Amino acid sequence: METFSSIECFVRSAEVGSFAEAARRLSLTPAAVGKSVAKLEARLGVRLFQRSTRSLTLTEAGQLFLGQVSASLTTIQNAVAHLANAEGQPAGTLKVSMGTVFGRLYIVPLLGEFLRRYPAINPDWHFDNRQVDLIGQGFDAAIGGGFELPQGVVARKLAPAHRVLVASTDYLKRHEAITEPDDLHHHDGILIRSPQTGRVRSWQLIGSSPQHCRPLMLKARMTMSDSDAACATAAQGLGIALVSMPFAVNYLEAGTLQRVLPDWYIDDGNISIYYAEHKLLPGKTRAFVDFIIEQFAQQGLAQRFSAV
Known part of the structure; x- marks a missing residue:
């Protein structure tokens, strides 16, 4: 059991590159994790990590050992979790x-x-x-x-992860009619930044068939990082929002917003x-x-x- 614990400390340290972070995830102290790995190295007779004050990197032997034990450790832990149920129930x-x-x-x-x-x-x-x-x-x-x-x-x-264009009835009454994607060029857009990159992506609108595509030409009046916030902004009549359907659907069903170009949408996987x-x-x-x-x-x- 002590060897199993040492292997777990080694694998978690290798995954995160830090004894301190591995200790946090294992609810141990960094000293305990370091000592456990040192015992494993002594038992194996090889050095598994190159240590410095700023980094923790695997040696060639450490990389080889990690590849051999990582999957097996996960299988054993899952087997234990699978059996360790409360009266046969998942726990x-x-x-x-x-x-x-x-x-x-x-x-x-x-x-x-x-x-x-x-x-x-x-x-x-x-x-x-x-x-x-x-x-x-x-x-x-x-x-x-x-x-x-x-x-x-x-x-x-x-x-499906579909995105649609929505606006308030008030906004659509006050602005030029939108009958095709090219008409969007003249309207204020409420666009969404990617949470991963912080940038606004370029999108392709899909029409009556996947082969019928047009680039989204909506002028960016403002950008946001959240579709629900964009829906709430569009509901104030401040522009046309490009939003994910899970956030738009409640507004659409309540009549607070309506689809713009309802035959067009964006497929985001x-x-x-x-x-x-x-x-x-x-x-x-x-x-x-x-x-x-x-x-x-x-x-x-x-x-x-x-x-x-």
């Missing part, structure tokens, strides 16, 4: 990342039912619009859209639930993934979020 801390407003609108309302089914699971939910390092930061799952799929991570589609790919997925993670997929299907969210 443990469930660390999940999701977008701030999306999570509040569509995931948090599901929490009560989830805990009624799985009372031994303790949610540890993080709300952030940026992509997280699912494996490196120790998340069990993440929900979002437009993320790159790192090696070792799988995605299950929940709904999918909203998915992400988790690490393992042969034996921890019970708590499997329960959460299956529950979210079930709830999206029962509530018809894929249909509500579709702009087609």
Whole structure:
């Protein structure tokens, strides 16, 4: 068991490049982690890390050893988590990342039912619009859209990630009619900055078919980092907003906003639930993934979020 603990300290230190950060994630002291790794090196008879006051880097032997033990360590930990259930029920801390407003609108309302089914699971939910390092930061799952799929991570589609143009009735009454994409050039745009890059992306509007595309020529009157804020701004009659459907749908259904060029939209991939790919997925993670997929299907969210 001591060797297993030392291997875990080694793997976590290698992942984050720091004894201090590994200690924080393992709820240990940096000295304990360093001592544990030193014992492992003595046992193996090789140096696994090159240490300095500012950095911690793997030696050639350390890189080789990490490749040999990392996957096995994860498999063992998942097997333990899978069996360590409360009276046969999934149990443990469930660390999940999701977008701030999306999570509040569509995931948090599901929490009560989830805990009624799985009372031994303790949610540890993080709300952030940026992509997280699912494996490196120790998340069990993440929900979002437009993320790159790192090696070792799988995605299950929940709904399409469509973006649409919306404006208030008052704005549309006060400005020139919009009958085709080229008309947007004369209107004030409320555009969204990417949370990853801070830049406004160039978009292609899709018409009656995926082959029928036109560049979005909307003048940037203002930029925001959140679609819900952009919807609220558009509702004041301040411009035409390009927003994600999950945030626009409540405004559209209430009549506060209406679609501009309703036959046109932007396809931004999918909203998915992400988790690490393992042969034996921890019970708590499997329960959460299956529950979210079930709830999206029962509530018809894929249909509500579709702009087609």
